[in-house]
Amino acid sequence: MSATVQNSDPKDAKLRADIDRSLRHPVMFFFTSGALWLLVAVLLGFASSFKSHSPDFLGDAAWATTGRLSLAHQNILIYGWACQAAFGAIIWLMARLCRKESKNSILILVAGHVWNLAITFGLFGILLGGSTGVTWMAFPTAVWPVLLISYILIAIWSAIQFQVREGGHIFVSQWYLLAAIIAFPWVFFSSHVFVFVLDGHPLMKAAVSEWYRAGLVFLFLAPVAISAAYYLAPKVTGRPVHSYHLAMFGFWSLMAIAPWAGFQKLAGAPIPRFLPYIGAAATILFLIPALAVAVNILRTILQDETSASRNSPSLRFTMGGMAGMLILGVLGLFLNTSGTLAMTQFSLTGYGMDILAIYGFFSMCAFGLIYFVVPRVTRREWLSKRFITSHFFLSLYGVAAVVLFSIMGGLFQGQAQNDSNAPWADAASFGRAYAVGTTLAWLFIAFANTIFLSHLLLMWARLGRRSTHPTLLDSGHHASSPHGPEGDIDELQAAKA
Amino acid sequence: MNFKTFLLGLTAAFGLPWVLAVAIPYTQMAHLEPARFVEAADGFDGVYEFTRSGRTDGASIYASNGCALCHTQVIRPSYAGTDMYRKDWAGVPANAAEGIADSRRETNPYDFEGEKFAYVGQTRVGPDLSNVAIRAARRGAEKGIGAEQWFLEHLYNPRDYDYNSVCPSVSFLFDGSAAKPKSDAKALAAYLMSMRKDNVIPSSLNPRKP
Numbered sequence: 286m287s288a289t290v291q292n293s294d295p296k297d298a299k300l301r302a303d304i305d306r307s308l309r310h311p312v313m314f315f316f317t318s319g320a321l322w323l324l325v326a327v328l329l330g331f332a333s334s335f336k337s338h339s340p341d342f343l344g345d346a347a348w349a350t351t352g353r354l355s356l357a358h359q360n361i362l363i364y365g366w367a368c369q370a371a372f373g374a375i376i377w378l379m380a381r382l383c384r385k386e387s388k389n390s391i392l393i394l395v396a397g398h399v400w401n402l403a404i405t406f407g408l409f410g411i412l413l414g415g416s417t418g419v420t421w422m423a424f425p426t427a428v429w430p431v432l433l434i435s436y437i438l439i440a441i442w443s444a445i446q447f448q449v450r451e452g453g454h455i456f457v458s459q460w461y462l463l464a465a466i467i468a469f470p471w472v473f474f475s476s477h478v479f480v481f482v483l484d485g486h487p488l489m490k491a492a493v494s495e496w497y498r499a500g501l502v503f504l505f506l507a508p509v510a511i512s513a514a515y516y517l518a519p520k521v522t523g524r525p526v527h528s529y530h531l532a533m534f535g536f537w538s539l540m541a542i543a544p545w546a547g548f549q550k551l552a553g554a555p556i557p558r559f560l561p562y563i564g565a566a567a568t569i570l571f572l573i574p575a576l577a578v579a580v581n582i583l584r585t586i587l588q589d590e591t592s593a594s595r596n597s598p599s600l601r602f603t604m605g606g607m608a609g610m611l612i613l614g615v616l617g618l619f620l621n622t623s624g625t626l627a628m629t630q631f632s633l634t635g636y637g638m639d640i641l642a643i644y645g646f647f648s649m650c651a652f653g654l655i656y657f658v659v660p661r662v663t664r665r666e667w668l669s670k671r672f673i674t675s676h677f678f679l680s681l682y683g684v685a686a687v688v689l690f691s692i693m694g695g696l697f698q699g700q701a702q703n704d705s706n707a708p709w710a711d712a713a714s715f716g717r718a719y720a721v722g723t724t725l726a727w728l729f730i731a732f733a734n735t736i737f738l739s740h741l742l743l744m745w746a747r748l749g750r751r752s753t754h755p756t757l758l759d760s761g762h763h764a765s766s767p768h769g770p771e772g773d774i775d776e777l778q779a780a781k782a
Numbered sequence: 783m784n785f786k787t788f789l790l791g792l793t794a795a796f797g798l799p800w801v802l803a804v805a806i807p808y809t810q811m812a813h814l815e816p817a818r819f820v821e822a823a824d825g826f827d828g829v830y831e832f833t834r835s836g837r838t839d840g841a842s843i844y845a846s847n848g849c850a851l852c853h854t855q856v857i858r859p860s861y862a863g864t865d866m867y868r869k870d871w872a873g874v875p876a877n878a879a880e881g882i883a884d885s886r887r888e889t890n891p892y893d894f895e896g897e898k899f900a901y902v903g904q905t906r907v908g909p910d911l912s913n914v915a916i917r918a919a920r921r922g923a924e925k926g927i928g929a930e931q932w933f934l935e936h937l938y939n940p941r942d943y944d945y946n947s948v949c950p951s952v953s954f955l956f957d958g959s960a961a962k963p964k965s966d967a968k969a970l971a972a973y974l975m976s977m978r979k980d981n982v983i984p985s986s987l988n989p990r991k992p
Contacts, residue, residue, distance in 0.1 A: 337907065340941075340948045347954035352848015411846075418845025420904060455785070464792060471796060479808055480899065486811035487900035488891055494899075496804060504796075540792060544799035553858025553865075554902055555891045557807045561862075627863040631854055631906040702906055705867035709909050710946060716907070717948075 300384060301661075307386040308377055309662040311393040311439075315373030316655050317745050318401055320738045322365025323648075325408075327734055329358035331727035338720040348412040356423040357411045359639070363421055363501065364432065365404050367643055370651040371509040372397070372439050375462055377658050378516055379443035382459050383450035389442045396438035403431040419494050421501065422480060429477045433470065440466050457532045461512035464540060465505050472500035492548055492556050499547030499564070502642045503571065507539070510610075510650035514582045514603050517653055521597050522589035527581050535577030542570045550635070552626055565621040575614030579607045596757040598673045602653030605681060609645030613638070616692065628699030633716055637691025644730070645684045652676070652737070659741065660756075665749025667756035672740045674758060679733030686726035694719025814891055823985040830984050832892040835915065840973025841897055843966050847952060854903030854910045855977065859888045870917050871910055873980040885980035887988040893979055908949055915978035933971040935960045 333354035335342045343349040380387050387393070407424030410416060415425040422429070444466050447459065476497035480490045519526050526532055548556070548564030586594045586604060594600050616638065620629045629635070656673065660666050667673060698716035701707055743749065750756070817830040844850070857865045857872045866872045866886060873885035889912060894900045903910075915929055921943065922932035935942060938960035940949035955967035963971070 336950065337948060340950050345951045345953045347952075350847050350952065350954075351948075351950040352851050353846070354848075355851050356848045414846045416846040416848070417899075418842075418848060418850055418901065419899060420851070423848075455788070460788065463788070467792065468796065471800075475800065475804070479804070483808075484812065485808050486814065486891060487894040487897040488902070489808045489811045490898075491900040491902045493804060493808065537791065537795070540795040544796055545803060548803070550904075551856075551902055553862030553888075554856045554900075555889055556811065560803060560807060563803060627858075630863070631903065633905060633907075635904060703864050705864040709868070710944075713907065713948070714946065 301381070304380050304384070304386050305662045305664075307388075307390055308380055311387070311390050311397060312373045312377050312658060312662050313745050314394055314397050315369045315376075316659065317738075317741055318397070319366045319369035319373065320734065320741050322361055322369065322404065324731065324734045324738050326358055326362035326366055327727060327731045329354055329361060331724060331731060333358050334720060334724040334727055338717050338724070347414060352418075353412055353414070353416065356416050356418070356420070357408055359421060360411065360423045361404065361408060362643060364400075364407070364424075367506055367647055367651075368436075369397075369400070370648070370655070371465070371506060372400075372436075373658070374509050374513055374651060374654050375440060375443050375466060377662070378458060378512060378654075379446055379462050382456050382462075382516070383446045385446045385450060387442065387446075393439050393442065396435040400432060400435040400439070403428050403435065417481070419480060421498050422477065422494060426481050429473075429481070433474055433477075436469060436473070440469070456515075457526060457529075457536070458512040458515045460536050461508040461515065464536075465508040465512070468500065468504035468508070472497060472504060476500070488551075488554060488556050491554070492551050492560060495550040496547040496564075498639075499568070500544065502639075502647075503539070503543035503546055506643065506647040507543070507610075510606055510647045511535075511539075511578050513650050513654040514578070514607060517599050517603050517657055518582045518585040521600050521657070522586055522591070522593045524585055524589055527584040527588070531577050531581045535574045535581060538577065539571075539574035542567050542574065546571065549621055549626060550630065552630055565623070565626060568617045568621045572614035572618050575610050579611045582607050592759070596759045598667070598670075598677070598756070598758055599653045599657040601677055601758065602649050602656065605677070606646055606649035606651075606653060609641060609649055609684070612688075613641050613646055616641070620692075628703055629695060630699075632695035632699035632702065633691045633719070634695030634699065637688045637695060640684065640691065641688045644680075645688060649680070649684075652680070655741070659744050660749065663744050663747055663749055665744060665747055666752045666754065668740060668743055668749060670756050670758050672736050673756065676733050676737045676740070679729050679736070683726050683729035683733060686729065687723050690719040690722035690726065694723075811891065817890075817892060817984050817987055819984045820986070830892065830987070832895045832981070832983075834896060834976040835978040836974075836976030837969065837972040838896045838976055840966075840969035840971070840976075841899075841901070843955070843970045844973055845899070845901060847950075850901035850903045852903075852905055852907035852949070854906055855889070855900070855912055856902050857887070857889045857910065857912050865910060870913060870920070873913055874916060887979070887983060889979070890983070890987045892983075892987070908947075911974065911977050912979055913977065915975045916980065918974070930971050930975055933974050934963050934967060937967060937970060938963075 332343065333351055336351040336354060340351065376387065376393060407428040410425035410428065411423055416423045417426060443462065447463060476493050479485060479493040515526065515532070545563050545567035548560035549568060552561035552565070583604065586600055619625060620634055620638070656667065694716045698712050701712035701715045819826055819828045819830060821827050860866050866888060873887055874882055875886060876882060876884035918929040918932045922929050925932065937952050938956055939951050939953065940947040952967070955970065956963050
């Protein structure tokens with residue numbers, strides 16, 4: 286950001302610039318390689334979706350078996366894109382909020398490369414037939430310890446930064462970041478040990494693998510996304526967060542509810558009976574923190590009287606993500622009641638909900654943060670507002686279509702499955718038209734992310750605009766940035782608290 | 783809110799569900815008491831041992847090809863679904879003319895004996911496989927072949943028997959034709975055979991007969 290729109294202490298401005306410079310390489314590495322994996326994951330999603338209605342697509346090659354493509358698609362989406370976007374967000378946000386330069390950028394960068402090598406190895410492992418077949422733990426078992434070690438080398442510095450920060454106040458964003466930093470190794474390590482190391486009952490291993498999926502979404506990806514939203518909304522509008530108490534309520538309700546979720550995928554399986562019930566209840570109750578957070582963020586953004594909410598790419602994506610989170614909460618309420626679970630449990634709706642959580646909620650918030658961070662760490666502005674708008678709308682329509690088709694198709698399919706007198710072929714054929722729709726929607730998302738990746742690569746190569754004006758989504762130039770004066774919101778938040 | 787309260791709260795919020803819903807159920811299920819036949823209910827006394835009707839070493843091939851994404855291995859009790867009533871899924875209904883007793887039952891924890899992971903499954907794009915061996919035997923008999931051979935032909939090209947099936951072919955596990963399976967294809971077929979679950983079980987394990 287240029288010097289002309291800054292009205293705060295020049296010392297502060299220098300500190301922020303130093304922090305950004307210290308993190309430039311790891312942050313850009315995580316965002317760019319994440320975006321690359323995202324494109325790979327989306328193309329794998331397209332291929333596996335295509336095969337789900339036209340099984341002869343890509344022939345009978347072993348690597349192109351529907352199941353292998355689908356496992357690769359889901360795992361690359363999680364570990365290649367979502368986790369890496371989260372890492373970039375965590376290290377940058379924590380450094381900025383603690384006002385500490387990163388002193389370990391080289392180590393973080395090395396660990397990031399190790400993470401990427403492990404993912405590459407895992408991808409080939411799945412495609413060549415070495416997968417464990419456990420939905421989000423499908424990489425060959427040699428991969429997960431490497432992932433865990435590189436995670437620790439990436440994230441531990443942010444926890445240390447928090448410990449040594451000056452000043453006592455903790456920002457809302459920092460609660461969520463800390464929760465995410467702690468939740469990931471806890472959920473990841475204990476689940477993998479329960480599933481792959483200890484000698485437990487096969488059914489409880491399956492139950493833990495479902496608990497792990499819910500934990501990864503609700504305790505790692507969701508907190509990072511919410512943290513980014515709590516950072517961007519006040520920062521860009523220049524207003525304090527709408528309600529501190531609501532923020533506190535939203536945080537603690539998420540932390541109290543989310544760790545119980547996931548077991549409902551095993552409803553009816555012979556595991557202790559309370560587990561599926563408590564899992565379904567927790568998934569339904571997710572609506573409470575979702576409402577608290579969304580109301581708080583959206584009120585902060587929409588009460589802004591400047592044009593920031595309309596013009597800022599970051600805020601537009603953040604609002605998209607908040608809408609995704611609300612829809613996730615509302616659908617979770619309707620799809621997990623004891624009446625609907627029998628229908629939805631083994632239908633395509635589960636996949637639709639996964640994509641809604643990862644793309645419609647988390648990724649939209651992550652994109653918002655990336656559009657904010659990259660100009661700061663590269664000291665260049667985004668090249669084209671048209672690229673950003675296309676990325677937004679193609680993503681929005683694409684993910685809406687995937688979710689709608691999976692959930693609608695899944696409901697019809699689930700209803701036919703549950704009609705024990707109708708022939709089984711009915712259940713299969715009812716989902717098919719919707720599977721075709723899902724395939725087309727992945728194509729939209731593939732376009733969106735080709736644009737995004739190209740734009741990001743140009744920024745990475747420092748080919749962005751050298752300008753004093755941030756790239757906004759309307760026409761014309763601005764005397765002052767709707768991204769607000771740098772740093773002032775930190776003081777505003779502190780004063781409010 | 784200071785940092786200490788924050789960490790305490792977080793530990794409690796994470797720790798409680800981890801202990802109550804993950805660690806304790808996991809430990810308990812790891813040491814299942816053997817189920818028993820009881821004279822009063824089953825007509826004789828004894829310890830129930832589930833023996834699979836085939837090898838399970840094909841499980842890793844089932845897993846690595848992502849079969850569990852489209853196939854389930856669980857017959858849910860009737861409060862959770864209608865699996866018990868779908869033809870040939872839960873077992874074989876009674877047939878007085880042929881002297882067959884009702885073998886239908888829901889899945890119990892002993893059914894996963896010998897497995898490393900219970901591939902309960904994500905969706906039912908394809909049918910549940912709990913008793914797929916019964917259906918394979920029936921459909922094989924129509925063609926004059928055994929169940930295992932029917933599995934091999936079905937794995938080689940699922941659309942030979944079900945024109946509309948979207949099940950991917952695993953022809954790469956064969957040497958060019960369904961008659962020449964590699965050892966992996968045989969292992970996978972044997973695993974599918976092993977899922978047959980119409981043995982006699984203690985009535986304590988089958989409280990909700992259809």
